[in-house]
Amino acid sequence: MILAAATNEGLAQMSNYLVYSSMAVYTLAFLAHIAEWVFGSRSKVGRTAAALTGDAKTAAAAAPAVTVQVKKAGGGTAVLDRPKVVTRSAAGARDVPDGPGAAGGTVKGDLYGRMAISLTALAALLEAGGVLTRAMSVERAPWGNMYEFSITLSTVVVVAYLIFLIARKNVRWIGLPLVTTVLLVLGLATTVLYTESEQLVPALHSYWLWIHVSTAIVCGSVFYLGAVATLLYLFRDSYENKLANGGDPSAFARSVLERLPAAATLDKFAYRVIAAFFPLWTFTIIAGAIWAGEAWGRYWGWDAKEVWSFITWVAYAAYLHARATAGWKGRKAAYIALVAFVTYLFNFYGVNIFVNSMHSYAGV
Template sequence: MILAAETNEGLAQLSNELVYASMAVYTLAFLAHITEWVFGSRSKVGRTAAALTGAKDAAAPATVSVRVEGAGGTTVLDRPKVVTRSAAGTRDVPDGPGAAGGTVKGDLYGRIAVSLTVLAFALEAAGVVTRAISVQRAPWGNMYEFSTTFSTVAVGTYLGFLLAKKNVRWIGLPLVTTVLLDLGVATTWLYTDSDQLVPALDSYWLWIHVSTAIFCGAVFYLGAVATLLYLFRDSYENKLANGGEPGSFARSVLERLPSAASLDKFSYRVNAAVFPLWTFTIIAGAIWAGDAWGRYWGWDAKEVWSFITWVGYAAYLHARATAGWKGRKAAYIALIAFGCFLFNYYGVNIFVSSKHSYAGV
């Protein structure tokens, strides 16, 4: 007979304090990101409009030289430069200079924001690890623990992209904002005292199944942010291409983002990369259900919505490979799929009674 380990209340309290400390530092990172955008140069904007109109400057249209062979010899003609559309359905325009807009002051605040995000991530990760040590088990036995681990992995993935020299600092502000919301909900409404697992969760599959679900959700989240920004940026580019005049706020913000094509490509790549792991997550859950409940699939609400999420992302990937469903249409499917993931976590756990409902939340 295996006796359940006792809860170390001191470490559990330390875990709570570390999470609260991370929220304070995330708040400072949020303010630093806001300052980065405010101090970002507006002198760098306008490149999208120039690219879409084929202009060398505000007055002169860009041209290309065309050699025409004829009976009287060779004639060189200047023709307007044609701006093509990418495979994603977005125009070939340069990426924006980023939140700082290329200014020294703006970039300084951006670096401060990233440094604060690193510190907050370290504090939150320490809180997650301390929570695990306090009960000597995986730190995701309830919604509070899942939420804190989820936001930690999301920030860690973002920092991993930065470490790999990927231009993703534009994710920083929406990421920190949603992490603060996630932790606010977790500590206010979802908090559960550090305690031992219910028998159904006391399995090594908890480490395998739930950890992969958390990682997949974190990556899906980054893809959803990129997809949402893609829709805004694509509308901005379309308006410019059709001769419209966006407002000063839209121009100063959206002009700094990567092009719609780059945002679309980023969201597609991260969603496509993690989709096989989500497939594995569902299979691992089915195997665990077989061990715990004697059946691999029982149409439990969590199982059903996990499969619906899988279908949503499968439809998105299929849409990207199907003519006529690229660009905005595929983006809408991706957002619906991520909405299914969110409902699978919050909606099913809170509003639906199922075998996956533990500790009240």
């Protein structure tokens, strides 16, 4: 028999303070990201247009060459132009240079960008402290209800973003939508979904809680990054198509979309992160089935949570299959990826709130 530990109210209250503090710092990071985009360079519209029209003069003016100094044998130096990096689209239809990844282009824009990243890292540290103290307050995994799942998921997705930055990936373009989403998730978690720190029902006192739910959180975090990249890919692809067909995008589109990587880069990023973590989602479903066999005496009972987990698996499998099918690459596959992420969100929010499920005993 497992004896439930009493709740440490002091640690539970500290957890709340840390989560609220992280929200305040995330807000500052959001403002810094806005400043980064506002004060960053707005003069790079010629890069994509020049690449699509073949105007070398415009390309040179819009994308100043990066120089590399090389030592000569005689002791002097030679200045060489570093070639522009272009990304070939999946269909091979066009070569388009990547944007700077965020605002870029000016010292002020880059300064605000660095401030935003630093504030985001600080906020993630505070939020992680909130998750840890929540776990310590009840001596169990800190994802036994929707509130705890939300604060843990938002922490993990920010950490994943920071890991990509440390790996020197061009992902600063995720910063603004990421912080905005995290603030929305935490706002919903601390108001509508908030649950007092307390012990769970006996069925959840299992080591499978650590395995099954943690992998679901990791998958959701990476699927979110893939969904952001996919959504931005659709906007950037439309922008590139408009330029290639001689269209004239709006000033707002020029200012924002030129700062993103090329459509092919965004598409490739989304595909790689989803493909890399799809096997882990498969394991998540298998682990849940094993846990269900131990807790309820059956591995699969077509419970709503089980059904929607499987629907999410099918949707992402369809996306990966579409990427391997010539006629479904590009925008068609991207739509499937977005639908797949929506099924993940419904599995978390919709099933828990609107559907009677055997998983509902965890509470909101």
